[in-house]
Amino acid sequence: MSLPATVSALRDTVLRMFPHRAVPGLIPVGTPGPDSPVLLTCSFTLTLRRLQRVLAGRNVWLLAADTHGINVWCAAGGGYLTHHEVIAAIRSTGIEELVDHRELILPQLAATGVEPRRVRQATGWESRWGPARLEDLPAYLDRGRRTTRRDRRMRFPLWERLEMASMWAVWTALGGGALFALLGGWRTGVGVVISVLLTVGAVFAALPRLVVTGHRRWLTYGAFAILGTGIGAAVMLLLGAPTPRNLALQAVASVLAMAVLSIDLAGTTPWYPSTINTFRNFAHIDLEPERCTFAGDCVQVCPAEVLRLDGPTRKVVIARPDACLQCGACIVQCPSDALRFRYPDGRIIPPAAIRSTRMNMLGRRTVTVEGHDPAVTPGSSDTPA
Amino acid sequence: MSSFVFMKVLESAPRRYDRGMNLLFLGRMEQLHEAIAAEVAAPGRRILDLGCGTGGVALASARRGATVTGIDTNPQMLEIARAKPLPPGAPPVEWLELGATEIEDAFPPESFHAVTASLVLSELGPLEQAYALRTARSRLRPGGVLVIADEIVPAASLRRLAWWAGRLPLVCLTYLLTQTTTRALEDPGGLVRAAGFAEIHERRFGRGTVVLLTARRGEAGP
Numbered sequence: 001m002s003l004p005a006t007v008s009a010l011r012d013t014v015l016r017m018f019p020h021r022a023v024p025g026l027i028p029v030g031t032p033g034p035d036s037p038v039l040l041t042c043s044f045t046l047t048l049r050r051l052q053r054v055l056a057g058r059n060v061w062l063l064a065a066d067t068h069g070i071n072v073w074c075a076a077g078g079g080y081l082t083h084h085e086v087i088a089a090i091r092s093t094g095i096e097e098l099v100d101h102r103e104l105i106l107p108q109l110a111a112t113g114v115e116p117r118r119v120r121q122a123t124g125w126e127s128r129w130g131p132a133r134l135e136d137l138p139a140y141l142d143r144g145r146r147t148t149r150r151d152r153r154m155r156f157p158l159w160e161r162l163e164m165a166s167m168w169a170v171w172t173a174l175g176g177g178a179l180f181a182l183l184g185g186w187r188t189g190v191g192v193v194i195s196v197l198l199t200v201g202a203v204f205a206a207l208p209r210l211v212v213t214g215h216r217r218w219l220t221y222g223a224f225a226i227l228g229t230g231i232g233a234a235v236m237l238l239l240g241a242p243t244p245r246n247l248a249l250q251a252v253a254s255v256l257a258m259a260v261l262s263i264d265l266a267g268t269t270p271w272y273p274s275t276i277n278t279f280r281n282f283a284h285i286d287l288e289p290e291r292c293t294f295a296g297d298c299v300q301v302c303p304a305e306v307l308r309l310d311g312p313t314r315k316v317v318i319a320r321p322d323a324c325l326q327c328g329a330c331i332v333q334c335p336s337d338a339l340r341f342r343y344p345d346g347r348i349i350p351p352a353a354i355r356s357t358r359m360n361m362l363g364r365r366t367v368t369v370e371g372h373d374p375a376v377t378p379g380s381s382d383t384p385a
Numbered sequence: 386m387s388s389f390v391f392m393k394v395l396e397s398a399p400r401r402y403d404r405g406m407n408l409l410f411l412g413r414m415e416q417l418h419e420a421i422a423a424e425v426a427a428p429g430r431r432i433l434d435l436g437c438g439t440g441g442v443a444l445a446s447a448r449r450g451a452t453v454t455g456i457d458t459n460p461q462m463l464e465i466a467r468a469k470p471l472p473p474g475a476p477p478v479e480w481l482e483l484g485a486t487e488i489e490d491a492f493p494p495e496s497f498h499a500v501t502a503s504l505v506l507s508e509l510g511p512l513e514q515a516y517a518l519r520t521a522r523s524r525l526r527p528g529g530v531l532v533i534a535d536e537i538v539p540a541a542s543l544r545r546l547a548w549w550a551g552r553l554p555l556v557c558l559t560y561l562l563t564q565t566t567t568r569a570l571e572d573p574g575g576l577v578r579a580a581g582f583a584e585i586h587e588r589r590f591g592r593g594t595v596v597l598l599t600a601r602r603g604e605a606g607p
């Protein structure tokens with residue numbers, strides 16, 4: 001990578017919570033021809049860079065929809081990647097003149113926002129779900145464009161966790177370092193920078209084994225605040241300034257760093273629903289078995305293996321309700337509106353509301369269906385059938 | 386990849402859109418809507434408002450008696466627009482969830498006397514801008530009018546720098562308070578000309594940062 005490219009990659013990584021807008025449009029990888037696959041993606045610079053790296057040596061067309069510089073999952077959740085953006089990308093790029101097929105490979109995580117049926121109605125293009133993670137694309141293409149169970153499950157390997165950690169750690173470390181340098185001198189600042197970077201890195205490295213949801217998450221944060229204090233104290237010792245005041249400042253800084261992380265550590269992972277978004281508003285995925293036609297779209301798009309096809313009953317079952325991320329993908333894709341969200345108090349969000357308002361945040365998507373009492377609807381139960 | 390933190394900000398945007406825009410334009414949004422409507426709206430005229438958002442321009446045109454269709458891709462914006470009242474006697478506005486590149490799916494050629502697009506074009510990528518303008522032109526009747534209002538960046542680099550510096554505090558404040566912002570166009574006249582429009586007139590609105598452009602589809606030719 002050239003120096004400017006490295007600098008911009010670093011910048012985009014630590015600033016990844018903000019959109020980074022690449023020019024949307026058609027990006028040829030290799031020398032694609034009329035029968036090369038067409039892969040839809042977003043206009044987030046980091047994603048496009050990773051895609052080009054992963055697909056190097058192949059001939060494919062990347063169709064970058066204008067998601068305002070937001071990554072696929074967030075854009076699909078927030079209404080910035082819907083059938084409108086896909087239709088706009090197909091039409092405005094002139095891809096129809098460059099290929100002689102009409103098949104679009106959609107990232108699985110776009111399922112929260114894109115309705116393939118409406119893309120087909122407007123353009124005649126058929127959609128096929130690709131893997132959840134772009135790293136799995138080469139194998140997916142070699143396999144003849146079929147996903148495996150492994151492709152569909154969202155993974156979050158160490159390297160990506162550390163990338164995500166940098167998003168939190170760099171800013172907390174710089175801000176905290178500056179603040180504590182003012183309070184206690186440059187050594188204190190250096191101590192804070194080092195302890196924040198190491199502690200946040202450690203949190204993300206250990207993430208698969210940590211409890212980050214529910215009340216017990218405070219124990220996790222407490223333990224890492226103690227670790228941070230220890231690291232800060234060690235740095236103070238090395239720099240020859242282990243005064244009681246400095247040690248106290250290191251402890252305060254570590255507690256503050258964990259407080260910042262607790263804003264939404266869970267939502268920074270693909271494993272849990274976001275704490276912010278579901279705040280006091282936890283919805284359950286709910287199936288009306290009598291509506292289920294065994295189409296299987298929901299199983300294909302669920303990134304958390306919550307749903308399973310049950311052969312004998314020819315119905316979908318909610319096999320792992322507690323793993324649900326509340327992403328809504330299965331609801332948006334169900335051809336017979338058999339899935340929906342239900343709040344603990346019985347209110348129901350119908351599929352149409354999910355399709356038009358997307359994410360479930362701070363209760364604003366709450367819609368109560370008139371005359372529909374979920375308590376008496378047969379089959380509307382949280383327990384797997 | 387999964388920074389859902391960001392989503393909370395995105396979601397609240399439609400609800401705060403009106404407030405954000407008014408702040409960004411120092412309370413002159415309404416004047417802008419009226420200025421656009423004054424160019425094209427009259428009883429009996431059919432108008433398409435592209436990217437109608439919360440409905441400011443479409444409703445201003447309807448108040449002047451025009452029959453307006455407002456289209457936008459954001460259903461939440463449309464919901465807000467739908468809830469806004471119109472005075473008795475004004476023709477009701479038709480609101481459709483449709484993108485600027487989907488005009489051809491809903492309207493046959495030569496359907497409208499005018500097309501309006503306020504703070505929309507700058508939101509689109511270059512290819513979509515060109516596509517949307519070409520289709521908009523084909524949906525206009527011969528002699529039909531296009532009105533575009535958008536922010537414009539000065540072309541000269543020094544003036545451009547001054548423009549950014551002057552704009553930055555207001556943009557930051559608006560974004561902090563309402564999570565809305567706008568983008569700017571560089572050469573709206575050139576875009577419109579490339580799409581086949583003629584009789585292009587540009588004038589400035591509000592201290593020179595917004596351009597109000599009118600253009601016509603010529604009488605002859607498709």
Ligand code: SF4
Pocket residue numbers: 285301302303304305306307323324325326327328329330331
């Ligand atoms: S079951 Fe939950 S995690 Fe799976 S697609 Fe549906 S909403 Fe998303």
